[in-house]
Structure formats: C-alpha cells, structure tokens
Amino acid sequence: MTTIKSKEYTPMNPTVWLVGAGPGDPELLTLKAARVLSQAEIVMVDDLVNPEILEHCPQARLIRVGKRGGCRSTPQAFINRLMLRYGRQGKRLVRLKGGDPCIFGRAGEEAQWLRERGVESEIINGITAGLAGATQCGIPLTLRGVSRGVTLVTAHTQDDSELNWQGLAQGGTTLVVYMGVARLQQIQQGLLNGGMPASTPIAMIEQASSPQQRQHTCRLDELCEQAAAFKLQSPAVLVIGEVVAAALESGQLGQLLTEHANTAQILPQAN
C-alpha cells in the first residue's frame, strides 16, 4: 500500500498513454503504439479499434469502453474516473482509440482532466480515418494546382451548433467530414447555401482502410439520395472537393468503384 501511495505522487512519470490505433488497417499502427501496448498492464479500448490491434497486448487486462455518437455508450465521466484510478495506482494504462486521439478523439480533454488531478499522460498519434480512406481510394487530399490544403471537421456536436458552412464551402481546401452519416441533410444544405458548387464531387468512404471498406461517389446536390441508395452506414467519412474528380480521372477510384459495381455508380460529368 505504501508503494502505491508513493507512486500516486510522481506525476512527472506518466504511466497513462492515450494512443491512436489508426484506421481499419492494423498495420497502420505506429511502432511507438505497438511498443506501449506490449508493455501495458491495462488497455481501455474503444469500439472503433480493429480487434487485431489487441494482438500487441496479450498480457494486458482489456476494458471495453465503447463510445459511439448517438449509440449506447460508456459515459465519459466513468472513463475518466477509471483512468484516474489506474493512473494514481501507477498502472501502465493504455487508452486505445480509433484513428488519431487528437482528431475528434478527445485526447486533449482527457489529458487535461488527468493533469488537473496530478496524473500526467502521453499522447501517441495515429493515422486518422479520413486520410487513410482517401489514400485507399487514390484520392490525394492535397494536390498542386487543385487543392492547397485539407480541412477535417466533425458533423457531430455536443450542442447541435452549426458549423460555419460558408467558411468551409469557400475555403478552397479539400473537406473531410467525420461522423456525418446522421447529418447528411445539414451537410448538403449547409455547403450548397454556403456557396459550394452543386457539381462538387464527393466520395463517401465506409470503414476506411479495413477489408470491409466500401466507397461511392456522387455530386454534392445528390448526396442524400445517393447515400440512401448506397446504404451508407457509420463509421464513414465524406471527402468533398475537386481532388475526388482528379482521382476518378486518374483511374484508381474509378476502378475501385467498378469492382463494387453492384452498389456503386460513377460520378456524372461535372457541369
């Protein structure tokens, strides 16, 4: 007991790691994440993590703390308290999240909450789903002469506030929307009202970079009907912008869509 007490007060020696598991492909895990997992005593694992990732930590006790927007989930307060308890005990704890823990992953909040209570943590980045999904479809998120940048946003909010659609529609960057499946109507209307051309190409990518990945392309003004026809389901990302047309022209995305021709339709010619 004395030992545990003393460990409670060494906050500069982190034993809690907030780790990105990357997207669907388990080989997109970083070496650092694999090492920390292999040393973990306890791993708290999110819903969206590929189970194969857990082969890196056969020695660890697993705690599943799924938390999906809108679904049955483990409350954040419970997750925080659990992390704090094990952190104070000096346990080597990994909190494993899909994608990158700082891109819509709440790692910043969790690290701050722990720090305020004397427990230091370390964040280990991961490949985010939007990037991996686009790459699997042959869509370069930035492309000289077409797109000078990329904007990642989430359509899911705490307070149902609206995004600045006009800024997003006119920013001139490729737009990647996370957690948008339940808010397609708002996304389509927001971008159209914000001034984005109706013919802007969109790729919808389900289960990015996993063997179950499915993809489909359409125009902005037909997003809702096409997503319904395609039966788009979470988790999915939308990649919006002219880089999608570039990928179709170069052939790679077109070929992927043809391979899934039962569900996919090729993007009509832009206006």
Place this chain on the structure above:
Amino acid sequence: MTTIKSKEYTPMNPTVWLVGAGPGDPELLTLKAARVLSQAEIVMVDDLVNPEILEHCPQARLIRVGKRGGCRSTPQAFINRLMLRYGRQGKRLVRLKGGDPCIFGRAGEEAQWLRERGVESEIINGITAGLAGATQCGIPLTLRGVSRGVTLVTAHTQDDSELNWQGLAQGGTTLVVYMGVARLQQIQQGLLNGGMPASTPIAMIEQASSPQQRQHTCRLDELCEQAAAFKLQSPAVLVIGEVVAAALESGQLGQLLTEHANTAQILPQAN
C-alpha cells in the same frame, strides 16, 4: 532480361511504395512502412526523413533525393524517371518522404504519373508533422467547445498564388500552416485582412517531434517580429487558433516554454 521484361508488364503487382516516414520521432513510423522498408531493394529518401528510419532497411541501396522548397534540390522530373525505371524493372522500390506522402507530399502526382506509364504504386500513410508537433506541445487540434476541426495548408506554392485568407480566417477551424517560414509576412497580413482577431494565439513549432523540437507562442499581430526574435527556421509549422490558448492554460505548453526560457516567451493574455 526476359524476366525483367515480363515484370515490366505486370502493373497490377505494385513494387513501388510511396511511404510516409512520419515526423521527427522515428518511432512514429507505421508497422507497414517498417515492413516495406525491410523488404526494399532501393530506397529513395527525402531530406526531411530522420536518418534513424533508415535502420529499417540496411539491405537497401539508398538514393538521396532531397527536395526542399527554395533550396538546392533534385528535380521532380529526375525523381519520376528514376522511379519509373526501377518500377519497370520490377525492383522493390520505396520512395520515402517525411510526414505523410499525401499531405503536401506530392504522392498523388507521383502515383498518377507512374500509373499513366503502366507502373502501379501503393501509398502508405504517415503521421504528418503538424499533428505530431501540436501533440508534443499539448495542443489538441480539435477540442469540443473550442474547435470543431482543423485545416492544414501550405504557404509555399508553385505559382505564388494567394490562399483564400478570408475563408481560412473565418472557417472556425484550427489552422496549421506548413512551409510558412519564408512567407510569414503574407500569412500575418492575409489572416488579419481576412478578419482573424489580432489576438489569436499562434504556436510556431520547429522540427516537430524530434529531439531538436523548439516551440514559441505569440499573437497573430506580432508573428513576424516574434518569429525573428525566436530565429524560427525551416522545417516548421504554425498552429493558429484558440486551442493554443487552451494548451497554455492547461499548463503543458507553458511548461515546455519555460524549459526553453532563453528563447521562449509566454503568450500575453488575449484581448
């Protein structure tokens, strides 16, 4: 010779990999990148790649093809031709780039150029410098209630065209600017003219996630003078937005800055 000829015409069996080496920390390499490097016969390596990464490919022949904006560099056309030659020979070739090959890394262009000539390639994502640098500073690029997204842009262009500063200034996302050191004046003026508040906090991060990482914070309206005083040098990223203030308040960035107190100054209170 016959064997090589036949391999020339198997474009669906890629032997060229366009691989992200990640940022400064060599442990942020993905497992997939490490595997492909260990199997490579030839590795064409960019300037910004940490040399420790090359320990994964002791068997490979190294070709250095440094290409830094504004500096002495290997022409893109030469790099392309070299990739094509080895690709047609069926060599297992890795083109290794700093960060992620699809975020300002030209992997999309190179893959398309090769595909048009019958050589298929595979892109392997990496952790991009802006993400890793922000994480090392304790800055969450997205934070509920503060920032619903992140925009990555490059300040360096082919044709000296201007970014849509107004869209970027008002998009409501955290802004991460790559390759901005030579264009600080344009960035500062563009964002101020675009309507971004003068008090917006900025973190400048040099050599993100490497042992040589240096960081400094200031307000938007003092970016140029503060960068000069800090002697900011490439490679560096700028992280711009209220998430920087959140990191300062939570203590982690403030502590990092104090540790480098000879060069760093704490951000003044926002207006």
